[in-house]
Amino acid sequence: MSREPVTPRKGAVRCAIYTRKSSEEGLEQDFNSLDAQAEACAAYILSQASEGWTLLPERYDDGGISGGTLARPALQRLLADVAAGRVDIIVVYKVDRLTRSLLDFSRLVEAFDASGTSFVSVTQSFNTTTSMGRLTLNMLLSFAQFEREVTAERIRDKIAASKAKGMWMGGTPPLGYAPDGRSLVIVPDHAAIIQRVYTRYLALGSVRLLADELTRDHVRAPVRTTTKGTAFGGGAFSRGQLYSILRCPTYVGEVHHQGRIHQGLHTAIIDRATWDAVQARLADNRQGDHRRGGRAVVSPLAGKIVDIDGEPLIASHATKGAARYRYYVSRALHHGTSTSGLRVPAREIERLVTEQAVLLLGDPLALAASAWLDVPASDMAGFHARCRQLAESPGNARQLADLVSQVRLGDSQVEIHWATGTIAETLAVTQHPHAPATAVTRIDARLTRSGKVLRLVQAGAPSPEQPNAALVRLLAQAHRWWAELRCGEISLATLAAREQVTASYLTRVLRLAFLSPALTQAILAGRQPAGMDVRSLTLTGTVEASWLEQAGSAATAPAAALWPA
Known part of the structure; x- marks a missing residue:
């Protein structure tokens, strides 16, 4: 619920107190660190009563959250109130309570300056309105950031050393x-x-057959609880879950860390011979990697796409002659247990994900904030360069898809869940310890049916610039037939008999020889209107005589509207 701006008394200066504590230790006490900070700040505000300072009743307390990120609930409320003009001065106990990052500090200063708000540190006296005061503040923040980075390095070194000894370092096992x-x-x-999963996979040789067998035998994932008390499991094993199980080195008694293999302290569930046999079979049966004519055709989003209900879509393909068409298909539809579901052209959804990944990498500062990346000020230029290199490198679709945790297809929206840990690892930066596992991008897009296939149409975006081979062949055929007929040496009926088509079909195809040059070029370049395909261009009817009308129809209506009934 939004609050109305607090109208200050004449000469009054509205002050808000912000407090923060990195850990949750001691917060359960009646008088904790947050209360001590607030009390000191309130006393300072009271000492400035002669200057008109008044304390606002709203409390802004962030307990158990690091100062290395701006994604703090109380801080976000405070920034919203600052933007709304409800706060004149922000009072903190120390500057590092507000932030420990120089990058975040620059953002906060911009937000404060835009709203005419200043801030005061109770225990550190300096004036941020002068250049010397800002220099002093930057120096203090530099040491705060240095302390945070050294602490993070110690934690990483401790985890690496512990895993080298085979220890389990927490998380859901x-x-x-x-x-x-x-x-x-x-x-x-x-x-x-x-043990059954490993044994039956070796016997069946296919994860799909293994998943079907487990479902048929009513073998379900046991219900378990995370370290935070959240229950999960209880459903049928998905192919993605089975792949994770078959590739997990923990089952053979190993601990992997940063490319290194260590012998774990725990007892193995799977013996070495079985493990090696399974890994060899997985290598031979790589999913989403089909070879045709010596060239690999990959489905980089295999195992990552689900529908609005969370049901997975399976990477599949169909062939017609020498052509191969890739799709992501609902499991039930793929296995033939249902006649309804999604069948999305792989190239379209992969192009959408790639475009969004490039946009994400195009704004490194926003990426660092959304993924909770700890980018040192000294590495900021290098971080920008790595983002640009990843976005612009040729053939990077697979690498960009690796940044994706899940793609969820809704009725009118596509959600892309980015794996923040993978982003941090790929860009060679550290991540905040409390960083969320994913960050979400939402795109307004809808699935429209074209024949038996659902196509993805992004709101406000042009059709993908990928020529439709069938449309191009149809257009070429129309011009070839018209070239023969215009010579006057063959009749329409004779040409239809020779080509083994009906005269009606030949006439409908011939219309395409009279499309406007603009629409013809659009088809050749892959920029035809959404929904335009071979079927829509060979419907009964006549072509609009005016090229201008053709262009107008193409810009405002689906392809079928080009041909009045």
């Missing part, structure tokens, strides 16, 4: 194990499922 201090203990019932 793989199915079959339960946490046991710095190690894992086997859960017998769950381990039996893992």
Whole structure:
């Protein structure tokens, strides 16, 4: 619920207190660190009562959140109130309570300056309206950021050293194990499922057949609980889950970290011979990597696309002659257990994801904020360069798809969930310890049916610039037939008999020889109107005589509207 701006008394200066504590330790106490900061700030405001300073009743407390990010609930409320003109001065106990990042500080200063708001540190005296005061503040923030980066390095070194000794460093353990201090203990019932998955995969040789068998035998993923108490599982095993299980080195007693393999302290569930055989079979049966004519045709989003209900779409393909058409198809539709579902052309959704990834990398500062990346000021130029290189490198569709955690197709919107950890690793930067696992981009786009296939149409965007080979062939055929007929040496009926088509069909195709040059060029360049295909261009009817009308129809209506009934 929005609040109305607080109208200050004449001469009054409205002050808001902001407090923060990095850890949750001690917050349960009746008088904690946040209360101590607020009390000191309130006393300072009271000492400035002669200057008209008044304390606003709203509290802005962030407990258990690091100062390395701006994604803090109370801080965001405070910034909203600043933008709305409700706050004149922000009072903090120390500057590092507000932020520990120089990059974030510059953003805050811009937001404060835009609203005419200043801030005061109770324990650090300097004036930010002067160049010397800003220099002093920048120096303090530099040391705060240095302290945070050194702490992060110590944590990373400790994790690496612990994993080198085979320790389990927290998180939700793989199915079959339960946490046991710095190690894992086997859960017998769950381990039996893992052993069955490995054994049956070697026997069947296909993850799809394995998933079908487990579903048929009512073998479901056990219900488990995360370290935060959230329950998950209980459903049928998806192909993605089975691939993760079959590739998880924990089951063979290993701990992998940054490309290095260490022997774990936990007991293995799978023996080495079975593990090696499974890895060899997976290497031979790479999903989404079909070879045709010596060239690999990949489906980079395989295992990552789901529908609005969370049901996965499977990478599939169809062939017609020498042509191969790739799709992402609903599981039930693919297996023939249902006649409804989605069948989305792979190239269209992959192009959309690639375009959004390039846009994301095109704004490195926004990317760093949304993915909670810790980019040192000294590496900012290098970070920008790496973002640009990744966005502009040729043939980068697969690498950009690796940044995606999930793509969710809705009725009128596509959600792209970016894997923030993968983004940090790819761009060679560290990530905030409390960073979310994903960041979401939402695009207004709808699925429209064209024949048996659903096509993706992005709101306000032109059709993809990818020539439709069937349309181009039809256009060429129309011009070839017209070239023969215009010579007067063959009749329409004779030409139809020779080409083994009906005279009616030949006439409908001939109309395409009279399309406007603009529409013809659009088809050849792949910029034809959404929905224009071979079927829509060979419907009964006549071509608009005016090229201007053709162009107008193409700009405002679906392809079928070009041909009045």
